[in-house]
Amino acid sequence: MKLNNKVIWITGASSGIGEALAHALITKKCRLIISARNESALQAFKANYPTDQVQVLPFDLLDFDNASIVVAKAISFFGKVDVLVNNGGISQRSLIAETDFNVDRRIMDVDYFGTIALTKALLPHFIQNQSGHYVTVTSLMGKFGAPYRSGYCAAKHALHGYFDVLRMEHEKDGIEVTLVCPGFVQTNVAINALTADGSPQAKNSESTENGMELSEFIPKMIRAIERKKFEVYIAKNEILGVYFKRFLPKYLHKLVVKSKVR
Numbered sequence: 001m002k003l004n005n006k007v008i009w010i011t012g013a014s015s016g017i018g019e020a021l022a023h024a025l026i027t028k029k030c031r032l033i034i035s036a037r038n039e040s041a042l043q044a045f046k047a048n049y050p051t052d053q054v055q056v057l058p059f060d061l062l063d064f065d066n067a068s069i070v071v072a073k074a075i076s077f078f079g080k081v082d083v084l085v086n087n088g089g090i091s092q093r094s095l096i097a098e099t100d101f102n103v104d105r106r107i108m109d110v111d112y113f114g115t116i117a118l119t120k121a122l123l124p125h126f127i128q129n130q131s132g133h134y135v136t137v138t139s140l141m142g143k144f145g146a147p148y149r150s151g152y153c154a155a156k157h158a159l160h161g162y163f164d165v166l167r168m169e170h171e172k173d174g175i176e177v178t179l180v181c182p183g184f185v186q187t188n189v190a191i192n193a194l195t196a197d198g199s200p201q202a203k204n205s206e207s208t209e210n211g212m213e214l215s216e217f218i219p220k221m222i223r224a225i226e227r228k229k230f231e232v233y234i235a236k237n238e239i240l241g242v243y244f245k246r247f248l249p250k251y252l253h254k255l256v257v258k259s260k261v262r
Contacts, residue, residue, distance in 0.1 A: 001133075001226050002028075007078045009033040011061070011118070012088030014041035016187030017137060017221075020214040021085065024222060026053065033057050033074050033081070036088065061088050061114025067121040075125055083225070084122055086115045086136040091193035092152040093205075093262060098196040104151040107194065111155035116162060126175050133176040135225050136163050140183045140235055144245040146256050152193075160231075167230070176228050180221055181242075183235020184211030205262050212236055 008025055012018040014036035022034055022045065032054045034042050039058040046054045055077040059070050074081055089111040094103065119134060126132025141149055142156030160179060167177035190205040217234055224232035233239050244252035 001228055003030055003083070003222065003226055004028045005030065006082040007031045007033070007080055008083040008085060009035065009057075009074055009081050010085040010087055011035045011115075012137075013045070014038040016189065017182065017185065017214065017217070018085070018087040019045065020218050021087070021221065022054075024218045029053075031055075031078050033077055035059055035070075035074075061110050061118070064113060064117040067117040071118065071121040071125065074122075080129065081122060081125060082131070083133040083135060084119070086119065086134065088114070089137070089155075090152075091149070091189045092195075093148045093190065093193040093201045094196035095148060096150045099151070100197055103194055103196065103198045104154075106198065107151035108155050108158075111152065112158045112162075115159060119166070123170070123175075127170070127173045129174075131174040133178065133225070133228070134163065134166065135178045135180060137180045137182065140181050140233060140238060140241060142179075142181055143233075143242045144252060144256075146261055148262060178225055178229050179231040180224060181231065181233045181235075182212075182217065183233070183238040184208050185217050185234075186211050186213050207261055 003025060008030050010018050010022055010032065013022050013034035018036070022032055025032060026049055034045060034054060035057045036042055037058060037060050039056065042056045042058060046056050057070065057074055090107060092107055115136065136159055138156045138159045141153045142160045145153045163177045163179055184207045186208065190201060190208040191203060193201045195201050212235065220234045233242055241252055241256070244255065
């Protein structure tokens with residue numbers, strides 16, 4: 001499948017992976033619906049391109065009750081949605097013993113329930129069209145864990161379970177699911193990550209600063225989407241954690257604890 005001329009809806013499109021993906025898809029003549037909470041950033045993006053190619057749809061993933069309304073508006077822009085890229089979310093940098101429960105709940109609400117609410121609201125449209133593609137950006141943390149990321153890991157693991165089942169149940173409806181699992185990528189994810197009291201970390205981490213550049217990450221992500229991959233890992237050496245978790249879990253445990261990755 002080629003993405004050329006498809007209608008693609010991207011959440012978390014105001015920065016990072018979402019914004020970079022949107023820029024790349026413009027070159028494929030895709031029609032885009034870009035969403036995030038930061039409407040000014042979305043409008044700034046749209047200003048660079050023809051008005052009939054990009055539509056702005058700001059919303060908060062925590063607004064579960066209005067998911068159906070948001071979906072209806074998205075469909076109204078171009079008459080359909082071919083691909084939903086579930087990219088919006090938030091990370092975490094805090095120890096379990098120090099983290100307020102409300103922070104755990106907020107991470108799960110944004111990263112898991114917010115994504116699921118939007119996905120379910122769009123599902124009838126995909127079923128009616130007998131086609132559609134969910135591209136959900138999870139993380140390598142959806143495959144194995146690391147300290148300071150307990151709630152984030154939990155939410156990402158949950159997304160894998162949910163979308164694996166969605167793929168099974170709706171294969172008959174022509175619906176595809178691709179799970180994209182980034183490692184460290186040079187974005188603001190660490191800067192915006194929640195700390196123990198729910199406030200942003202407000203500083204970058206060495207691992208993120210040394211992560212994969214978006215110019216390398218995005219083409220690999222697009223290739224995986226076009227090939228309708230079930231699951232893809234895009235990372236540097238940290239990708240080995242996926243295989244260590246499967247075959248050498250105790251070794252991975254010792255390796256991660258020793259590394260003290262923040």
